[in-house]
Amino acid sequence: MAEKSKNSKKKGGMKxxxxxxxxxxxxxxxxxxxxxxxxxxxxxxITNRNWSxxxxxxxxxxxxxxxxxxxESITLSAKLMDASRPSEVVEKVTExxxxxxxxxxxxRKIKVQKK
Known part of the structure; x- marks a missing residue:
């Protein structure tokens, strides 16, 4: 009888x-x-990983x-430096x-004398 009570308490398996x-x-x-x-x-x-x-x-x-x-900034800066050279400015003005x-x-410095 003790064996049956042990087996009834043990409910294992897939059922x-x-x-x-x-x-x-x-x-x-x-x-x-x-x-x-x-x-x-x-x-x-999962939420933290998705956010990161x-x-x-x-x-x-x-x-x-x-x-x-x-x-783009470096390119524009180089073009501006090239265009602002005195020789380029003179050429643009004559054109x-x-x-x-x-x-x-x-x-020359202009000096004004006070009276």
Whole structure:
């Protein structure tokens, strides 16, 4: 008789799992809060990973844009330096026919005497 009571207490196998009676077992119901906590942590982990990957993609796009703008800035700066040379300015003025001439005398300081 002792052997039958031991066997009746031991409910193993697939039958309780497939039948759904395992969910009513006291050992499983005591662990439900812990299982919910684990599910919550898994959800937080997935959300955090998704957010970080999206942020990394945005950083890469911004870095590409920054490199393009930096190279454009360097190109425009070089063109401006080339266009602002005195020889280029004189050439542009003569081409436009404004009638301005390059000064041949160096600039002088004008002194005004007070009475």
């Amino acid at each position: 309780p799992f497939l039948g759904g009676t395992i969910l009513t077992d006291e050992r499983v119901t005591r662990q439900l809060p812990f299982l919910f906590l684990l599910a919550f942590f898994a959800l937080v982990l 990957e999206r942020t990394i993609r945005q950083i890469e796009v911004l870095q590409d844009t920054l490199e393009e703008l930096r190279s 436009s026919g404004i009638g301005l001439e390059e000064p041949t005398r160096p600039p």
